[in-house]
Amino acid sequence: xxxxxxxxxxxxxxxxxxxxxxxxxxxxxxxxxxxxxxxxxxxxxxxxxxxxxxxxxxxxxxxxxxxxxxxxxxxxxxxxxxxxxxxxxxxxxxxxxxxxxxxxxxxxxxxxxxxxxxxxxxxxxxxxxxxxxxxxxxxxxxxxxxxxxxxxxxxxxxxxxxxxxxxxxxxxxxxxxxxxxxxxxxxxxxxxxxxxxxxxxxxxxxxxxxxxxxxxxxxxxxxxxxxxxxxxxxxxxxxxxxxxxxxxxxx
Ligand code: IPE
Ligand code: IPE
Ligand code: MG
Numbered sequence: 001x002x003x004x005x006x007x008x009x010x011x012x013x014x015x016x017x018x019x020x021x022x023x024x025x026x027x028x029x030x031x032x033x034x035x036x037x038x039x040x041x042x043x044x045x046x047x048x049x050x051x052x053x054x055x056x057x058x059x060x061x062x063x064x065x066x067x068x069x070x071x072x073x074x075x076x077x078x079x080x081x082x083x084x085x086x087x088x089x090x091x092x093x094x095x096x097x098x099x100x101x102x103x104x105x106x107x108x109x110x111x112x113x114x115x116x117x118x119x120x121x122x123x124x125x126x127x128x129x130x131x132x133x134x135x136x137x138x139x140x141x142x143x144x145x146x147x148x149x150x151x152x153x154x155x156x157x158x159x160x161x162x163x164x165x166x167x168x169x170x171x172x173x174x175x176x177x178x179x180x181x182x183x184x185x186x187x188x189x190x191x192x193x194x195x196x197x198x199x200x201x202x203x204x205x206x207x208x209x210x211x212x213x214x215x216x217x218x219x220x221x222x223x224x225x226x227x228x229x230x231x232x233x234x235x236x237x238x239x240x241x242x243x244x245x246x247x248x249x250x251x
Contacts, residue, residue, distance in 0.1 A: 023195035023241050026062065027071035027145075027217070029209055030055060032201025032225030045089045050227035052097050059144055061231045063108060065238060069143045069191050073209050077116070077151030091125055094148075098128045102135060109141030115187035116150030145191065152211040159185035188213055196241045200226045218244050 030051060037047030055072060062070040075090060105112065112132045119126055129148070162185050166172035172181075183189060194210060194217040202223040206214065220237045222229075 021242055022066060023218075023238060024067070024192045025069040025071070025194050026067055026196045026198065026238075027073070027194055027210055027214075028058070029073045029197070029199040029203075029207060030226040030229075031199060031203055031207075033227055035201060036225040036227040044086060045093075047225075047227055048090060048093055052093055054227050054229050055097075056101060057230055058234050059105070059110070060108075061234045063110070063142050065234070067142065067238075069145060071115070071145040071147060071188075071191075071194070071210070073147045073150065073207075075116070075148050075150070076208060077149055077154060078208060080149075091122060095125060095128060098132050102132050105132075105144065106136050106139065109139045110136060111139040111141075111143045112136045113143055113145045113191075114148055115145055115155070116148045117154075118148040120149050143191070145188070147209065150187075151208045152206075152213075153208055155187055156182070156212055182212070186212060193217075196220060196237065198222070198237050200224050200229050216246065216248055218246065 033047035033051040034044040035047070036050065037044050040046070055074075058072075059070060074094070079090075080087065112135075114129055114133060118129050121129070159182050163172065163177055163181055167174050167177070188194075188210070194213045197206075197210065197214050197217040198220045199205075200222055202221070204221050210217075218241050220240060222233065222237070224233055
């Protein structure tokens with residue numbers, strides 16, 4: 001995707017949203033790695049490892065399907081509450097993934113963008129992420145957004161804080177604040193509206209992911225555990241989406 005102005009729910013209601021056919025923007029809560037491993041008597045890290053392979057496959061499939069933006073929830077701001085050993089394993093996998101896949105992703109024309117406070121990661125991981133963003137900055141075939149240390153409530157809070165500061169400074173009037181003002185201060189600014197939100201592993205919750213952005217997203221929950229989510233799984237979700245009728249409150 002290229003830099004295109006964010007569209008609000010109002011714009012979508014006016015008929016410019018993707019009401020049928022293919023989604024432009026898909027987000028996935030990649031859940032179930034631990035259970036996948038547990039069921040095989042393996043350590044949780046084995047599930048995360050397999051989960052990374054699934055993510056790679058899904059990026060390729062999304063490209064083949066012409067999806068403009070794929071947003072993957074890789075680490076939530078709440079995931080810090082996991083044992084230190086698991087967090088360290090996840091960071092190692094992230095390092096390895098970037099080192100191994102960055103060139104291929106860049107060659108495929110994918111632009112990498114990150115949402116979430118990844119600056120809180122170890123300095124070498126921050127450096128790798130910055131390198132991935134810079135290396136793919138000029139790509140425009142598709143965008144891969146990775147949510148790292150992301151939490152939606154904190155994202156909205158930060159947006160509100162910036163707006164409040166502008167109002168306090170007198171550069172913005174309180175009654176000029178619209179939903180677009182809030183959107184412009186979110187980390188997803190400039191991305192097309194979220195069309196389809198997928199969560200694997202049978203859990204039916206958002207876990208602090210894209211709360212604002214999913215206002216009119218179609219939700220798709222599948223029992224498939226993330227490491228088992230393959231090309232066909234994504235095709236199934238997209239085909240389910242294409243059968244949905246989006247009404248945005250209208251008839
Ligand atoms: C999702 O799988 C990956 C991350 C949250 C990083 P989980 O690790 O949450 O797997 P389950 O939910 O315990 O099976
Ligand atoms: C959501 O999964 C976060 C990611 C997939 C990165 P969790 O496994 O952390 O969510 P909860 O704890 O079940 O809500
Ligand atoms: Mg989980």
